[in-house]
Amino acid sequence: MKYFFEVLSSRIGYSRLGRILFSIERKLFISTPNLIIPIKSALMRQLNFIQEFENHDIFKVSKEIFLKIGFIKEKFKNTGFIFMNNGTLRKFQDILLKNTITFSEDNIISIIPFNIPTTCITKEFAKNEIENYLLHVDQILKLYSNLHFGLSIKVFNYTELFNLYIPLIKQNKNIKILNIADLFDNLSNFRNILKIISEIKRILDNNLIIMASGRITPKIYPILVYLGIDLIDSSYLLYLSANNFYDTIEYLLPIYKMKYLPCSCVVCKGNLKNLIDNRFSPEKFDLLCLHNLITATNYMNKIKQYLTFEDYRGFVEKSSFDDTNVISALKLLDKDYFDQIRYDTPTTQKVKRVQCYGPISYYRPDFREFRERAVENFEPDPWTSLIILLPCSAKKPYSQSKSHQKFQTVLKKFPEFPTFQEFIITSPLGVIPRQLEDVYPVNSYDISVTGEWDNEEINITAGMLIKMLEKYDKNIPVICYLKEDYHEIVKIASAKLDQNIIMTNIHGKTTSDDSLRSLGKIIEEFKDFYSNKGHFEGGDYTSKSWNQKFIKILDYQFGPGSGRKIISNGVKLLRNRKQSQINLVDLKTKEKIGVFNSPTGQINLTITSLNKLIQSPSTFNKNSIVFNGDVINGSTLFRAGVLDYSNDLIPNNQVIIFNKSKNDIIGTGKLLVGRNFLKNTSTGRIAEIIEKKKKLKNQ
Template sequence: MEVIRHEGPGRLGLVRIGERSFTTPALAGVDFTLSPFNSFFHPKEPGEYDFNLAPAIPLGFYTPDEVIEKALGRLWSVNYEGFNAFYLPALRRTSYLGEFFKIIERYNFDAVYLGNSKILVREYRYFVKIIRELRERFPNVMIIADLEPFFYPLAVYLGVDAFDTRSLKLYDFEGKGFTQYSPFLWKEGSNSMDFAEETVLLVRNTLREGKLRYLVENFFSTQYHAGILRIADLEHPDYLEKYTPIQRETVYFISDASIRRPEVRRWHSRVAERFVPPRNTELVLLFPCSAKKPYYFSRSHTLYRRAVKEALGSGIAKVHELILTSPFGVVPREWEWLAKYDIVVTGHWSEEEVKPAAELLAKTLEKYPKDVPIIAHLDEAYVEIAKLAGELSGREITFTRVENGTTGRESLKSLTETLKEFELEATKEDRTYRYFEGIRKVFDFYFGQGAGEAVLPDNGKVRGSKMLRIFAENQQTGTFKDGVISVTPYGMQRIYDALGAYWVKVDFELRGDVFAVGVDEADPAIRPDDIVGIVRDGKVIGVGKAVLSGDEMVRARKGVAVKVRKRA
């Protein structure tokens, strides 16, 4: 199986079987006939189905140790020649997974049928753990499960690729017709296959458009859905984040589960690890977010900007602004182009929103010199966040007087009067430095601290008006427009030399895209859709967009790892 696109561990894939090929997620044809004589599953002759399941022993989820060990002994004696799918019984005793994995690895199966799936969804931790271990160990193996259609979005999001539909006939026999609200609401008639086909097509389309997580949160049909997703978010956040593409489009936060999305975890991590305040900062301002994005173009932030300009004049080039928001917590002004999200704004924040935002703000404030004043122009829950951050960081925060909202006449007057107490003078060099910093910080977000200075050093140049071209040593390193960047091979070489980051190492002449089988090593920090440098013998020979995560590139043996855009 080749991965075409990721959203979390969920993947749009291409499966080739002989001369046939199809796209996943899909409904799979599996030959699965139970023999009454020896409890083995015996397929018919290989080749009659998409997937011919090798003889297997149907162990139950709660099977004891001695039975599992006996079954494993028998499984090693099976002749697997001609079969392309392996039956993996999901077991509570997960320590035995490794033994089953040895069989899968030795015989190079194309697919794994995950047994006991319907019991597994009721065991939240085991469901996530087993799928994760299977997916990470075998990135090119297709995972098949027997689940009802209302589980399809969540199962695909966590790593399942296809679904066996045989058991759905039971619902047809009982005259239960599926609806979006099943299993609580049914309709009369038999529609199991039609509903399964419609649902898997919907999942495939949302995956293609990058909205699978949104669909998952709209398919919370049972307590099992909520429990499984919560376990995945809270106990396996690294698994979800590793395969989640770098955010390019707007993310919609529609539920309490939304604030645990991988994009939020990644944002908090990058603010803490990759953001460094401009070195000429002499005053920090805290503002609330706005419904309109980027904030800069909103009415409220336009009014804030006028008030700051009136009070400080050219000294504004020595002010640094942080915007407080949920669930991203803190958005440095330079990163507002990157904070693409939409959320219901009611003025009410939950504890799950307030505490992480305050903790992130505290970490961010600690990055500034202790003698730099901090002024907060906030209201409602934003004040609570700032006060808690002040306590956590030990930094004193001065609050302006806010009446009838932060954009009220008296509130803006208070902001101006508070700022007039500070005498800040900025030079032309300060303004140029801040202009450069607005570009550099975006590169830092994507590649790490120092990437911005690598592509745009102090003696670098910026040319153009709308689409900015960036130069270092009279060679173009990249482009910048409204937070969207590109990098030339020369620019990527400078980033590689400075940071040793976002590289994919190969040992061949670059002619087209880089396939996973040709990847020797890759930076583990790489995520799908990242800009990466293709490196050979220490030299960047091309720049492209990652299809897979860094770890996945190394483990995978099929499909494109990097789509090459530019060659050196």
């Protein structure tokens, strides 16, 4: 059987969308992440089970007899099967020998079992068992080199023992699935979980399918998918059903306590309600199994919907509010593994509202990436004469809110307004230059506002404010137009800065007439205080404002100074409202500069513009890939076509594609994956091509 897995795109955290090819002849693709449904005799006797799951993508069989039943093959012919025998390794070898043709031709792949009867073992005993298992597995893999397998991985709570598996995985290319069999049984070991997941992502082929099995309940499916799990074995639900547990997703409840069934599946609408008090009913067990599997499948469908179209990180956070282990795992992942996970997490999401749920959201990777990149790449304008600190608003972008429109009315009364630099103070994103208000996640986030800031919010924002203001001449006045709840931030920053920070009198609301008059008076008093050395080019303010916005966005995307290299003659805007895009055209040359995408706040530059940015391609090493050729064909760049790449590649960013000699830009693309994927795999999709250099007639 031909078989492979490919990552289609990376999502936030380690999560990803992919597909498994189970049959080339029938073009049978199985999407991931996905849920593995067990096939058992008790389930197959239920007509409702067959009707509910006949179109499910992937099943697990554990008995040899199911490999031979023609009905199953015919009824589920458009699905994939995973064979997981619960017996010994020797028993598995016997089954493999007798069913070699089945495993080589049909839509099935086998997981090599690792079953030890005892659970209380020392580290030395565990090490010996793993080494013995790997010795036999290596023999199986070499004997059946034409077959593909899944490898069962157990560490018995000894994280360091995972390293024993790595050489075997790297040496045997017919290992296609890593079945992590005991890691998620106890989420209180979240530190060990993150260590192993991080190691898998760091050193192993990222096209390996990651599967989770063991004592797993649907409640933790969201965090498993966030950690990059592609397949989840739902077999544990059968054990829970046998022990009379009813799954509501939020809780596992004993069925005899249920008075109101909160589900409308075929089971709950049927006879289950009449069997609740019958403690030892075989029919009740069968029905509970079916209900729990239906509930788990529906939840996985919800996860896939959020992963594909919504803010998946927000979904994971919401699902974890009553699980301190998941909350701890998210926080630890955000802080301790950011330098790795940032290269797997897209910097943008399209048309998605991002909800912040408190401290659990403060360091989510896309927020932290924005803060660090904004501080690193924001460059002060040389003509800045005044800095104004403003509060945030519920409506995004800020300039569309009523409060900021009133602020702008006051500021624009002054001819010197173009020399004013506005910063919006907000949580948890910190300090936002006005020019970056359209950039994701600034244009998308929402957070509950009570007027009180916790210490973490204060420290994040104050630290960013210090870094931003340090970029400016200390003699430039800083006007603080903020209410008292912001003052602690300013107080911390001012203690470490030499700037003169002037507090404005706020009378009630910041939008009251008295407050706005106070703002105008302060500006009038200090607008000429600093004699700047820079020169603001004259002209229509509106066009200059758009110029500055796009210049700062390009700096944010490509590094300080990038915007001025590209937008040197001014820019003309051509709106395409149907596609939420603005085409940017050079005022002087009339050449297209690029396309501004409103939902993401990013600019896709043309090859012409990138040539302005990159004067010396051979020494340029940012956001770039070296292609193994001189002409790009097709609409997708694959890993086989990549000779080299820069170390800053992040999913969804625009990537510059050089020819193999690295002396010419031959295309641009939108990255589907990041640096980590490129480093650890030799196959798969890398980028969608946005523009490619046209072929010359003699090529």
